[in-house]
Structure formats: C-alpha cells, structure tokens
Amino acid sequence: MTQLLHSDPTQAPSPLFTTTLSLPGCDADAWVVVDSTVNGLAMGGTRMTATVDPAELAGLARAMTHKLALADLPIGGAKAGIRPRGTIGDRDALMRTFGQVARPLMQGGVYLGCDQGTTQADRDTFFAAAGYNIASVPGATRLDVEWSQFYRTMSDITGFGVATAALATLDAQGVRTSQRVVLQGFGAVGRAAALHLVAAGHQVVAVADVLGTIEDPAGLPVQQLIECTGTDGTVDRGKLPSSVRIHDGDRAWLKVGADLLVLAANADAIDESAVSSVRTGIVVEGGNMSISKPARRMLREAGHIVLPDVVVNVGGAALTGTIITGIAPSGLTTPQLSAWLRDWIASKIKKNCALIQELSASGSPDPVAELLTDRNIAL
Numbered sequence: 469m470t471q472l473l474h475s476d477p478t479q480a481p482s483p484l485f486t487t488t489l490s491l492p493g494c495d496a497d498a499w500v501v502v503d504s505t506v507n508g509l510a511m512g513g514t515r516m517t518a519t520v521d522p523a524e525l526a527g528l529a530r531a532m533t534h535k536l537a538l539a540d541l542p543i544g545g546a547k548a549g550i551r552p553r554g555t556i557g558d559r560d561a562l563m564r565t566f567g568q569v570a571r572p573l574m575q576g577g578v579y580l581g582c583d584q585g586t587t588q589a590d591r592d593t594f595f596a597a598a599g600y601n602i603a604s605v606p607g608a609t610r611l612d613v614e615w616s617q618f619y620r621t622m623s624d625i626t627g628f629g630v631a632t633a634a635l636a637t638l639d640a641q642g643v644r645t646s647q648r649v650v651l652q653g654f655g656a657v658g659r660a661a662a663l664h665l666v667a668a669g670h671q672v673v674a675v676a677d678v679l680g681t682i683e684d685p686a687g688l689p690v691q692q693l694i695e696c697t698g699t700d701g702t703v704d705r706g707k708l709p710s711s712v713r714i715h716d717g718d719r720a721w722l723k724v725g726a727d728l729l730v731l732a733a734n735a736d737a738i739d740e741s742a743v744s745s746v747r748t749g750i751v752v753e754g755g756n757m758s759i760s761k762p763a764r765r766m767l768r769e770a771g772h773i774v775l776p777d778v779v780v781n782v783g784g785a786a787l788t789g790t791i792i793t794g795i796a797p798s799g800l801t802t803p804q805l806s807a808w809l810r811d812w813i814a815s816k817i818k819k820n821c822a823l824i825q826e827l828s829a830s831g832s833p834d835p836v837a838e839l840l841t842d843r844n845i846a847l
C-alpha cells in the first residue's frame with residue numbers, strides 16, 4: 469500500500485531521521501536528513517556549503533516532501549549536506565568518501581542528487597562510490613532508453629516547468645498577446661525558461677545575473693545572450709550587442725517595465741522591502757524561496773499573482789521521481805518517453821497553478837499551506 473510516512477502533522481516539524489556521517493580522511497561534516505518516505509523511498513539533493521547544518525537540511529527535506537507530494541509523486545523528501553571545515557582539498561576523494569559512507573542509504577531507497585555547491589560530476593563520483601546507478605533501480609529497469617541521450621534532452625526540464633507555469637497562468641487570465649518578461653537569474657533554470665517563453669511568442673526585455681541587469685525594451689536576443697553566458701550563469705559583458713543597456717547594482721531588474729517577472733536566482737530576491745517596487749502582474753518563483761514568506765503574502769494582498777517555488781520548479785525532481793517510482797511508462801523510445809514525461813510534469817504544474825489561483829482568488833492567506841493541509845502533509 470502506498471503510504472506517506474512522516475512526522476505527526478499536528479506536532480512541530482521534525483524529520484523521520486537525521487543521520488550524521490563520518491567521512492574518514494576528509495575534513496568535513498556531513499548529514500543525510502530524511503523528512504518522509506513512501507514505500508521506503510525518499511529523494512533530495514546534496515548541498516555543500518560552509519554553513520549547512522542539520523536544521524537547514526531539515527527545512528529543505530520538508531520542502532522536498534511538499535514539492536513531491538504536490539506533484540502526486542509517491543516518494544518522500546530528503547536532503548544531504550556536506551560542510552567542509554576549511555578549503556576543500558581533494559574534491560574527488562571527498563565525494564568518493566561521501567558515496568562510500570552514504571551507500572547503505574542510497575542502496576536502501578534514499579536517492580541523493582546534486583544541489584547548491586555540488587555538480588553533476590560530483591554526483592557521478594559519489595554514485596560510483598556508492599555502487600548506485602539509477603538505470604538499475606526497479607522503476608528504471610523496465611525502460612528501454614539510452615540514458616545519456618535521455619538526460620541530455622531533458623536538461624531544460626526545470627526551466628520548462630517554470631515557463632509552463634507562467635504560460636498556463638497567462639492562458640487562464642485570457643492573455644493572448646506577447647508579454648514582456650524579466651528574468652532574474654540566467655543560470656540553468658533562467659536560460660531554459662527564457663527559451664520556452666520566447667518560443668511561445670513572448671519577449672525577454674531584461675535578464676539579471678549576479679553582476680547586474682541587461683535590458684533591451686525592444687527584446688533581448690536570447691539565443692545570442694546564452695552564447696555569451698558561462699555555465700555559472702554570468703553573462704560576458706564584453707560580448708553583448710551594442711543595443712543593450714547595462715545596469716549595475718542589486719535589484720536593478722525591479723525597475724524594468726514588464727508584464728511577467730521570473731525569479732531564478734537567490735533566496736529572498738524579493739523581501740518585504742522590495743514588494744512595493746514589483747511592477748509585474750505575475751511573479752513566478754522559479755528559484756527556491758526567491759520570495760520571503762511575508763513578501764509573498766504582501767504581493768498577493770497587493771493583487772499580484774504569485775506562483776510559488778514548491779509548485780513551479782519541481783521539473784528536475786519530478787523527472788527523477790517518475791523514474792525511481794516506476795511512473796514513467798515502459799515500451800517507449802527515448803524521444804517518446806521524454807515527450808510523455810514533459811506532458812506529465814506540465815499537467816501537474818498546470819493543475820497546481822490553477823488550484824493556487826483559485827485559493828488566492830477566494831482570499832486564502834496561504835494557498836500552498838491549504839493545499840498541503842488538504843493532503844494531510846505536515847507544514
């Protein structure tokens with residue numbers, strides 16, 4: 469029987485378990501936090517920062533429970549953390565040791581992917597050390613796909629989901645004209661969302677990276693911009709067309725006239741102090757916790773439509789979740805499976821965006837909390 473196992477929703481939130489890992493020979497602390505399981509399965513990313521601790525991981529693992537449950541995925545939420553005590557010496561050795569130590573958890577149903585501070589190469593290293601291969605998990609062995617081709621074609625999936633949320637909401641609002649879009653963050657998520665929004669006929673009038681904001685009220689050449697952007701999401705100012713304007717300074721993107729704002733960068737990009745500067749009708753929270761909780765409420769009260777992170781940026785997690793849990797159907801070629809998964813993920817995001825809209829319109833002070841409470845999920 470499918471059953472979500474998590475802490476008592478009537479009690480203060482606490483994970484199902486927190487495991488402290490010793491990493492022999494490595495100068496680092498590490499933990500795996502499992503907030504909930506379904507049929508013994510849980511999943512989440514591996515964060516490596518100088519400050520990560522079990523309390524932060526517990527919040528992130530709980531957010532994974534929320535995200536996966538709202539997408540109707542039968543798998544619980546988890547998160548791993550690695551906190552180097554100084555500079556990382558031998559990174560490969562650190563990842564190998566992490567994989568060796570976390571092996572019983574990974575082999576036992578706790579999927580650990582990448583997160584802030586860890587790369588796909590790190591994940592490959594700790595998967596190999598743990599003897600973990602997603603293609604060998606029961607849900608995946610039925611699939612006849614070429615895995616590297618599959619992952620290449622799906623590398624835009626989180627940005628695709630973020631764009632899907634925006635497009636579905638515009639559609640529900642009866643908007644049929646090209647909209648001016650500002651993207652705060654031009655990394656993996658921002659770039660993919662930009663391409664999907666432009667493909668749907670909208671115009672990106674500004675993008676922001678960690679250095680500032682690049683604007684063209686007539687529409688930025690997104691493909692050209694991507695070609696002068698590094699893998700870390702920083703745009704090379706020296707390669708920009710002369711038509712663009714460059715604004716330095718934090719939050720210059722808030723001053724750009726637009727209809728749709730997509731946040732795909734840091735936490736608290738919009739906090740209470742920034743709410744009155746938001747000019748777009750719709751704000752899409754593509755990045756995790758891009759809007760502070762009080763700011764979300766203030767934006768809704770001021771009449772903005774807010775599409776929350778837990779609903780819109782589930783794409784990457786949902787992709788892995790559908791495979792691990794066996795939702796992804798067998799008998800399809802790689803392109804057919806990719807198309808099926810895009811449709812499945814888009815349908816969940818659209819459904820949740822519509823529910824959020826309905827609850828907001830009926831005056832709910834916290835639509836996400838209401839959706840979770842309806843499903844008996846601890847907040």
Ligand SMILES: NC(=O)c1ccc[n+]([C@@H]2O[C@H](COP(=O)([O-])OP(=O)(O)OC[C@H]3O[C@@H](n4cnc5c(N)ncnc54)[C@H](O)[C@@H]3O)[C@@H](O)[C@H]2O)c1
Binds near residue numbers: 657676677755757
């Ligand atoms: N990559 C995914 O699949 C995924 C999945 C779920 C959630 N997220 C979340 O989405 C957000 C973006 O992820 P990503 O993978 O695209 O990251 P990334 O590291 O590839 O890119 C981050 C972008 O944000 C910019 N940025 C950072 N600080 C900024 C600031 N203060 N102002 C303006 N721009 C700033 C960077 O310059 C870069 O362009 C993060 O919050 C991440 O946790 C990502």
